[in-house]
Amino acid sequence: MRATTAFNKMLAIPGAHVVGVCFGAEGIEVSLRARARRLRCACGWSTRAVYDRSVRRWRHLDLGACKLMLSAQIRRLRCRPCGRVVTEQVPWARPGARFTRDFEDVVAWLAQRMDKTNITRLLRCSWESVASIVARVVADHLDDHRLDEVYRIGVDEVSYRKGHRYLSVVADHGRDGAVLWVGEGKSGATFQGFFDELGPERAAQLEAVSMDLTGAWPKVCAANAPQAQVCADPFHVIKLANAAVDAVRRDQWNTARRTGGKIRRNARGRVNTDPAAQLVKKTRWALLKDPAAWTEHQAAQIAALRRARHVLFRAWALKEELRDLYRLPPGKPADAHLDGWLAWAARCRIPAMIELARTIRTHRGTILAAVELGLSNSKLEGLNSKIRLINHRGYGHHSAAAVIAMIYLCCSGLTIELPTGR
Template sequence: MKRILTQLLNLPEVVVESSIEEDLILFLTVSKKAKSAVCPQCGKKSEHLHQNQKYLVKDLPMGDFEVILNVNRRRFKCKICRKTFNEELDFVGARKGYTHRYAENIVKQLINSNISNVAKNNGLTDEEVNSMLEDIAKNVLPIDVSNLKRLGIDEISLVKGQGKFIVVLVDIDSGKLIGLVKERKQIEIENVMKKWGKEVLEQIEEVSMDLTGNYKNLVHKICPNALVTVDRFHVTKIIHEELNQARIAEKKTASSLNVELREKVFDSLKGNKYTILKAEENLTEKQKEKLDIIREASPLIGMMHSLKEEFRNLFDRSEDLGAGMLGLIDWLKKAEPYYQKSVKTIKRWFGEVVGYFERKTTNGVVEGINNKLKLIKRSGFGFRNFRNFEIRALLSWHYNINLAR
């Protein structure tokens, strides 16, 4: 029976010495197979048992049985240096009431839930679950950024409707989250990035960001060799926003037209936001028919749509910096009467926008990470504790629960 339980327990170099069943709880007294331990002071093996120290540790369940290990962490005395020491137990941390794999299982549950639910489902307190989360995090944090070359910076809302944003830092080449900053203040971002060390900051070649303007000066300040580029996604986004605002304005203007024209314009524009924003080549036949109706009913929207498509094609087809820059200059001249706000913003960020044509860096990976962060946030029913959210987010990219010990 002890041999079978030892096999079922499946802890390397650990044997079950005895067992007791009580109210669906299985108590297993366990110890290491080895009769000796290595002295941490002098590195010599010792078989001189000084003391037995037993304590209870929670482990993964076996079927319907909760498993509690009565662990014997033996204390030895070294005959060489005369020091006493505790043997190393790979499966449980010092002064911890649970095994490593039990903590990993709890953290795995947290990916799709929240601390309170996980604690309740496992008969734990919120504090115990939080402690396990912190323990697992010690294996991962701080994140290794020694190979960071291209950095993506973006932001998401942590608490919806409260204007509370956090900054997201991403290694574009690895496609992984490498940091979160609890506020958009430059000093907060600077403090987080400086922890990476001067050598890492100096090796960063490119930083891709949106058009907020809050981070450009900071990057120039602490990443002296980095080229700042603006992702085409964010440039396209401001053009889409201005086009949609024009669509809404056209609907309002239609009210002053005669009944026939008013209905024609209003009906063509109503509910067709994505018809005019979606890439024309990806439209269905029905959507293309709607687009033709929109162009006929509103020449303004028709022209703005054509300019939007021209802008997209410019970024898709430009093969080098020179061609892209000349194409963008030409587009800005034609678009200025129609996209005044967008043109003004692009001109202000011209150098950073054309940087895309040279390096073709896209923030698509950052957007993907942002979407995953939002899922983590929703699964936790929102996070008011930034540290809790930060750990869970970083573990999602840097801790493989299936490969953990």
């Protein structure tokens, strides 16, 4: 069997046949000849007129331990719709790529499962090549139809680099939190970019959007999808309550230290012997944790605060009552529970909790909507953990675009088919 015949059968390059095989010190180079006579631009326009010709090489999947390169004479054409001279599109490689589709698909499949450094060692290519391949594969597979039939979404920010570098992530609640869109930054202008891509027709189909209480996102959502119900994420609501309780704890501790009795030194450092200070000391985690997860010592700390009728216990009880809003039994109205909590917080005489009540009252409608619809950003918080793992796996990325491409590749439900599975 001739070498060209054998390589034709082994490689099965679409749209071309093997006309020559050269074995060299750096590997194997296979010469191809395209079957198509018409030149086709990436935009879809085709012609027979040739502007000029040149030879181009593409890296293909290795043949054993040998690097395999494909070479072919590529023609350029003057594309009328594009208004410029472009290189013809070939079926075995993506536009502008110096790697074949099979090679790039294998790289993308591996990038979903391992770090880029090990991919470079396995496939003998550069780290920058892996990043550019991921971007090309994502652009090729990411379909605008992913934004069709989207009714309930969640939006959250995630830090991808030190120096307050954030990404805004939009996920679909109806598809198990699959990523729909990612943008650089966390401003209202960034979120507006999602609605620009979504379009007014699809934005009109939105029913609910879960998000953080702060920032410009609610205003952007109201401007682009006024019919969509904004839902305050329960995690951020309880986070505000925990911050208020911790502010009370710090205030009580500082007051006890200023007005306490004598202070003695021992092997463990400076200790305040005042009973009021001892009640507050080391209660932070007991106040913030779920009571079901308390240790015996933490349960004893809260019990001591309760016996002393300490202001810190009242702040903690207010926080737990707010948490109960998200654990109501069936049939109990959420609005009555929240209104009762607001009335209690308004007369508690604890400044931090009164300020919390003002914030909760401002967002009362969005908080109740989240309870009634059962929406939260819990899936997005899990998604954020996966994004941080992706970023850590790559030991950081040189740009936001590189991180965004990896997020789309790993978290948007893209399926990369290996050449062996076709």
